[in-house]
Amino acid sequence: MANQPMATGALKAFIHSEAQRILDACTKCGKCVEACPTRRYSAPLTGVEPGTVVTGILSVLRGEQGTPEALGWASVCVRSGLCVSACPEGINPKMMVRIARIMASGGLGGPRQIPVRDDRDFFDRIRAFAKLQLTEEEMRNWM
Amino acid sequence: MSERITFWYGCNVLRHGDIIHICLHVLRLLGIDAQPAGGPDYCCGSVKDGNQTAADGMARRTVTKFNNLGRDRVVAWCPTCHSHMTEFVEQAYEANFSTSHFVDLLYEHRGALAPLLKHAVPMRVLLHKHVGFNDKVAVNAKVPALLRLIPEVEVIEDGYAAPGYMCASLAAVPGAMQDMFRRSLRLVAAHRADALVTVFHQCYRELCGLEAGEGTKVFNYVHLLARSLGLEYVDEYKEWKKSGPNAGALIGEARLARVGVKFFERAVLPELVKRPALKEEEK
Secondary structure, three states: OOOOOOOOOHHHHHHHHHHHHHHHHOOOOOHHHHHOOOHHHOHHHOOOOHHHHHHHHHHHHOOOOOOHHHHHHHHHOOOOOHHHHHOOOOOOHHHHHHHHHHHHOOOOOOOOOOOOOOOOOHHHHHHHHHHHHOOHHHHHHHO | OOOEEEEEEEOHHHHOHHHHHHHHHHHHHOOOEEEEEEOHHHOOOHHHOOOHHHHHHHHHHHHHHHHHHOOOEEEEOOHHHHHHHHHHHHHHOOOOOEEEEHHHHHHHOHHHHHHHOOOOOOEEEEEEOEOOOOOOOOHHHHHHHHHOOOOOEEEOOOOOOEOOOOHHHHOOOHHHHHHHHHHHHHHHHHHOOOEEEEOOHHHHHHHOHHHHHOOOOEEEHHHHHHHHHOOOOOOHHHHHHHHHHHHHHHHOHHHHHHHOHHHHHHHHHHHHHOOOOOOOOOO
């Protein structure tokens, strides 16, 4: 028998609660930015103090306009995760930047501050590859 | 009684039907009862960062479907699915299952896997690594350990790990992607490696283009397991990639008709023609 359906909206609520947890805990020390292996690929970060970058990220988490360096950092985050062990407060900066990116993408309804790749063929392309390589029975039973 | 799992292969690995089939073959040999699940109807929702209303609905839908399958363990192939499920989805929705990764499962069963790997695969291989995801699943340590179970596979020791957790994430940072390609090629040459071996499908998708352009052999690690098991497989994606603009001829009219020729030419062919960016783009 199927489980009872769960109420929708819990993921968005979790993201909001995580954002608040991070806002409460972050000291803007900038150790996460220093540890990031891809920050050198973002021109707006050049010469900017790491703590200043984090301050801009926290603005995004509050639903405010992000600074160019904060949006630049969010745009080059590839989830290396080196920031997680670098954080002296244990707040998980990877989660911080991921949520900032979600918010800057307009994912929670705010203004879109960074470009979002809108691939209208994404799922149809997946289905096409499945049709090319799986049998009808496999597609029926596995997808 | 055999272990019952859901094998959550994900979305993008559907480009590589051979990888899915090899994984299922290995699971059968290990005596694991695996229900495959993947594709858009089981998407984790991580592709919808810009639309959390959609992502929320997808997360809820997928957890509900896994709960209804009634299996205690979901074993993910894709690190994106694994991370999104454990870091976000399970934090929001009640999951009646644990989530682990295929590499972890193989590593747990390495004692049973080892005697099945009977065929030698004489090859010096360089593992393509990333720094990310290893805090969740120690793939950079466990995949070499699995490869070393294969007779005559030599895994080269090298400390380089690319940024990110999988090459897909680097696509948004072209400079980082280009640096990764160049460094990988330099290391293959410096170590005189016979092949570059990837852990994940999206790295494989990006790197197997090197075989077409640079002649560098590229495999996913499950391809080497398959060879050692004596399992024949056809890596069609790599062949299509190597054929580039002529991939349609390899696929054939009947299969192209299943996806639609116009859709294939607009949405599929461009990635088969695309080659790794190794040089500075012309200004």
